[in-house]
Amino acid sequence: MELQWVLIDTLQALAAGLLVGGTYGLMCVGLGIIFGVMRVVNFAHGDFMMLGMYAAYYLVTGFGVLAFLGPYAGPIVGAALAGPIVFAIGWLLHRFLIAKVTGARVVAAEAEGHYAQIILTLGIALVLANGGLILFGSLPISVQTPLSRQSWELGEILFNQARTVAFALAILCTVLLYLFLARTTLGKALRAAADNPIAASYVGVDVDRCHRFAFGLGVGITAVAGGLIASTQSFQPYIGFDFVIVMYAGVVLGGLGSILGAFWGGLIIGVVQQMSTLVLPYQLQNTAIFVVFLLIVFFRPSGIFGRVAERA
Amino acid sequence: MLAGIGRHYAGIALFAAAYLLVGFLVSNSYYQLIMTLVLLWATMGLAWNMLSGYSGLISFGHAAFFGLGGYTMTLLFVKFGISPWLGIPLGVLVGVVAGIVIGIVTFRLRGHYFALSMLAYPLAMLYVFEWLGYQEVTLPMMRDAPALYAQFSDPRAYMVIALALVVACMLVSLHVERSRFGMSLNAIKQNEPAAEAAGINALALKMRAMVLSAGMAAAAGGLYAAVQLVITPQSMFGMLISAQALVVSLFGGVGVFWGPVIGSAILVPLAEALHAELGHILPGIQGVVYGVAIIVIILCAPEGIYWRIRDRMVARGMEKPAPPAPRVATEAALPLRPRGSPDKPLLVLDGVRRAFGGLKAVDEVSLSVVEGAIHGVIGPNGAGKTTLFNLINGFLKPDAGDISFAGSKLAGLKPHAACRLGVGRTFQVVRAFPRLTVLDNVVVGAYVGASSDAEAERNACAALELVGMADEQAGAVVHGLTIKQLRLMELARALASRPRLLLLDETLAGLGHDELADVLDIIRRVNGTGVTVVIIEHTMHAMVKLADRFSVLDHGRLIAEGPPADVVKNPAVIEAYLGKKWMDRARDPLA
Numbered sequence: 075m076e077l078q079w080v081l082i083d084t085l086q087a088l089a090a091g092l093l094v095g096g097t098y099g100l101m102c103v104g105l106g107i108i109f110g111v112m113r114v115v116n117f118a119h120g121d122f123m124m125l126g127m128y129a130a131y132y133l134v135t136g137f138g139v140l141a142f143l144g145p146y147a148g149p150i151v152g153a154a155l156a157g158p159i160v161f162a163i164g165w166l167l168h169r170f171l172i173a174k175v176t177g178a179r180v181v182a183a184e185a186e187g188h189y190a191q192i193i194l195t196l197g198i199a200l201v202l203a204n205g206g207l208i209l210f211g212s213l214p215i216s217v218q219t220p221l222s223r224q225s226w227e228l229g230e231i232l233f234n235q236a237r238t239v240a241f242a243l244a245i246l247c248t249v250l251l252y253l254f255l256a257r258t259t260l261g262k263a264l265r266a267a268a269d270n271p272i273a274a275s276y277v278g279v280d281v282d283r284c285h286r287f288a289f290g291l292g293v294g295i296t297a298v299a300g301g302l303i304a305s306t307q308s309f310q311p312y313i314g315f316d317f318v319i320v321m322y323a324g325v326v327l328g329g330l331g332s333i334l335g336a337f338w339g340g341l342i343i344g345v346v347q348q349m350s351t352l353v354l355p356y357q358l359q360n361t362a363i364f365v366v367f368l369l370i371v372f373f374r375p376s377g378i379f380g381r382v383a384e385r386a
Numbered sequence: 387m388l389a390g391i392g393r394h395y396a397g398i399a400l401f402a403a404a405y406l407l408v409g410f411l412v413s414n415s416y417y418q419l420i421m422t423l424v425l426l427w428a429t430m431g432l433a434w435n436m437l438s439g440y441s442g443l444i445s446f447g448h449a450a451f452f453g454l455g456g457y458t459m460t461l462l463f464v465k466f467g468i469s470p471w472l473g474i475p476l477g478v479l480v481g482v483v484a485g486i487v488i489g490i491v492t493f494r495l496r497g498h499y500f501a502l503s504m505l506a507y508p509l510a511m512l513y514v515f516e517w518l519g520y521q522e523v524t525l526p527m528m529r530d531a532p533a534l535y536a537q538f539s540d541p542r543a544y545m546v547i548a549l550a551l552v553v554a555c556m557l558v559s560l561h562v563e564r565s566r567f568g569m570s571l572n573a574i575k576q577n578e579p580a581a582e583a584a585g586i587n588a589l590a591l592k593m594r595a596m597v598l599s600a601g602m603a604a605a606a607g608g609l610y611a612a613v614q615l616v617i618t619p620q621s622m623f624g625m626l627i628s629a630q631a632l633v634v635s636l637f638g639g640v641g642v643f644w645g646p647v648i649g650s651a652i653l654v655p656l657a658e659a660l661h662a663e664l665g666h667i668l669p670g671i672q673g674v675v676y677g678v679a680i681i682v683i684i685l686c687a688p689e690g691i692y693w694r695i696r697d698r699m700v701a702r703g704m705e706k707p708a709p710p711a712p713r714v715a716t717e718a719a720l721p722l723r724p725r726g727s728p729d730k731p732l733l734v735l736d737g738v739r740r741a742f743g744g745l746k747a748v749d750e751v752s753l754s755v756v757e758g759a760i761h762g763v764i765g766p767n768g769a770g771k772t773t774l775f776n777l778i779n780g781f782l783k784p785d786a787g788d789i790s791f792a793g794s795k796l797a798g799l800k801p802h803a804a805c806r807l808g809v810g811r812t813f814q815v816v817r818a819f820p821r822l823t824v825l826d827n828v829v830v831g832a833y834v835g836a837s838s839d840a841e842a843e844r845n846a847c848a849a850l851e852l853v854g855m856a857d858e859q860a861g862a863v864v865h866g867l868t869i870k871q872l873r874l875m876e877l878a879r880a881l882a883s884r885p886r887l888l889l890l891d892e893t894l895a896g897l898g899h900d901e902l903a904d905v906l907d908i909i910r911r912v913n914g915t916g917v918t919v920v921i922i923e924h925t926m927h928a929m930v931k932l933a934d935r936f937s938v939l940d941h942g943r944l945i946a947e948g949p950p951a952d953v954v955k956n957p958a959v960i961e962a963y964l965g966k967k968w969m970d971r972a973r974d975p976l977a
């Protein structure tokens with residue numbers, strides 16, 4: 075009897091981990107695109123996710139623009155719309171700030187070139203998080219949907235409906251993104267720019283445009299993931315700093331530079347986070363992720379699927 | 387190296403006196419608090435600068451040390467009634483221990499990984515302290531003996547303590563900047579592999595910087611908690627703490643002790659004033675100020691205000707750039723290390739193997755180099771020549787096989803240890819320290835073989851003399867040197883460590899015809915002083931004239947070895963490397 079409960083708890087945590095991990099995977103894909111294409115470590119990535127959360131919140135709950143869609147479809151459309159909104163913000167920030175310290179020059183440069191962009195994105199992160207505090211207030215909120223209080227049952231295992239929907243949509247987005255990168259001309263240009271920016275520019279790829287698009291796309295995708303999470307948990311403007319480690323853990327685990335690897339990395343991080351609650355107090359679940367993150371960079375910095383080993 | 391330091395002492399004394407004067411004239415206790423905070427954040431900035439400014443490893447996690455210092459002091463006070471006078475030093479101890487542990491784990495990482503990992507530590511600690519139930523800890527008021535518990539009704543007392551702390555940190559930073567330690571950190575910042583190969587133990591020096599840095603940050607945290615009286619995990623370990631340390635340093639000027647002080651003196655009052663005026667309607671205004679400050683500085687003056695002003699002053703001639711210090715005249719030749727008898731093997735490789743994945747870069751290579759020889763290693767591109775050097779000087783460990791040098795085991799030693807034993811090297815692509823002068827580049831190489839700074843400088847001058855880099859070149863910044871000058875400078879840097887064995891990686895590549903003749907002469911001259919030379923080269927004609935013996939590599943395997951005249955006639959060598967054209971000319975190879 076005792077053993078059975080342990081088993082059910084474990085399966086329950088695993089199920090929750092997979093569901094959460096799906097959205098983490100999507101987030102990581104967004105970050106992975108930016109690193110893969112631009113070799114830029116974007117410290118503000120978590121804050122773009124935060125913007126996605128608030129975009130979804132204001133569309134669905136705050137201003138209620140999407141109220142006519144009902145309590146089920148509204149949050150989904152809200153999350154989807156967070157993508158283009160944050161894409162535009164990212165595009166503009168890249169155009170006017172980030173492009174000044176990144177680009178083909180930096181991709182080829184050694185450590186010194188990266189220094190400026192790490193600091194710059196930290197500055198952007200500070201402005202977004204604290205600007206968010208001014209604009210949105212510090213009160214934790216979430217996107218209201220009846221799904222978050224309902225569950226589907228599979229045997230003894232409960233699947234929170236909001237999380238399950240978010241998971242399914244995250245998978246859908248990842249597949250669409252994969253097809254976009256694999257099949258379309260723009261997607262191929264992005265991959266070429268990621269592979270070798272100098273060579274890509276020789277064959278006519280506009281690398282700067284690719285970078286701008288990649289940055290917008292990367293933060294936009296993560297914003298969608300943020301919009302999906304917004305209906306499963308409460309958030310405040312400082313949430314980005316927690317998630318930036320979660321995301322980097324996933325991306326590094328998947329291998330810096332591997333876009334699909336980032337999804338699997340994020341999925342695993344989600345599982346680790348939820349499974350850790352079996353043995354650790356609830357408050358320490360993010361601490362568990364930090365420990366896993368350190369273990370990964372320590373023992374396997376090239377990740378599971380990665381090619382880029384920066385350490386040596 | 388300590389020349390001109392007196393001027394800085396005077397500057398620091400003047401700063402402290404002026405600050406005290408202003409502090410005692412200001413009567414408003416709120417302004418007095420801000421003046422204390424300026425000093426505390428300057429200390430935090432100096433802590434950040436000690437590690438990240440001097441060594442180039444960007445830390446986003448200095449809140450970890452700040453928070454540990456603050457919580458150690460506070461919890462000792464609250465739980466055991468230990469006075470902050472003792473609690474703050476104990477907090478520094480805890481911070482230093484944390485710095486060592488974090489250093490051991492994190493110094494294996496570079497670049498992005500280092501910065502990201504440092505971000506994780508304070509965030510992890512924040513959750514741990516929340517979980518432990520220290521959401522908000524208040525220092526009890528000690529009305530009986532307030533001074534004994536560092537509690538003062540006059541806020542200026544805190545200012546004086548903070549001023550003492552910041553002056554101490556400035557003095558430590560000044561001495562680091564002017565010492566061999568600081569110079570070595572600077573070399574690590576500019577090119578770590580080159581610094582390692584020049585005999586600098588990068589890990590040990592980074593650890594020393596980390597210990598100093600963590601200690602300063604913990605002291606700032608402890609004093610901050612004593613001033614604020616209430617601490618929370620967010621106010622001690624929060625992202626804003628780490629960011630503020632970094633921002634004041636970058637804003638004021640990186641890699642110079644005035645930088646964090648200037649940055650803090652400008653940004654802290656600005657952020658505090660805005661917070662006081664607008665904090666109730668714009669709660670995150672401080673963070674926005676720091677964020678905007680860092681964005682503006684990185685786009686407009688990436689080195690910070692101090693350097694910008696200094697460049698201006700130099701341009702207007704108000705301040706001369708540090709004049710090249712009078713150099714010690716070099717009558718003495720480079721002192722030599724004790725040597726074994728000539729013609730005995732100095733370097734012996736036995737069955738050395740190294741693979742990268744499926745690629746056998748070096749495959750079962752055995753060779754020996756006799757003392758005093760010039761030994762050429764030749765082979766086509768990708769033959770494994772540079773990998774062989776990396777195995778010898780310790781950048782790589784062999785998968786199998788032994789390497790011994792002067793009878794002791796070399797395989798598995800780190801580059802700086804190999805250098806200490808007497809193995810110097812140069813690189814295929816010159817690895818200079820681009821922002822140092824030629825002389826300082828060479829001085830960095832001389833540290834390993836010199837017990838004092840003066841001796842290091844003497845050896846550096848002698849090494850430059852040996853490669854024929856005249857005095858007027860010694861003061862030049864590396865930036866505008868020609869290929870030949872760069873290669874000779876790198877050669878001098880390797881020589882300055884007084885090596886017994888010199889590994890030269892394509893030193894002749896990219897040289898014009900006349901330059902080639904010069905450099906060949908210099909290598910012969912170096913060899914004439916008794917230094918054994920192993921040289922990788924492509925240009926066969928030059929090598930035939932230079933080397934006593936050849937080893938030929940192809941696809942990682944040693945395919946021939948012997949005197950040049952024999953090797954160039956070896957059919958396997960001709961097949962793999964020289965080609966038919968050589969055959970036609972080989973009738974007269976030494977022409």
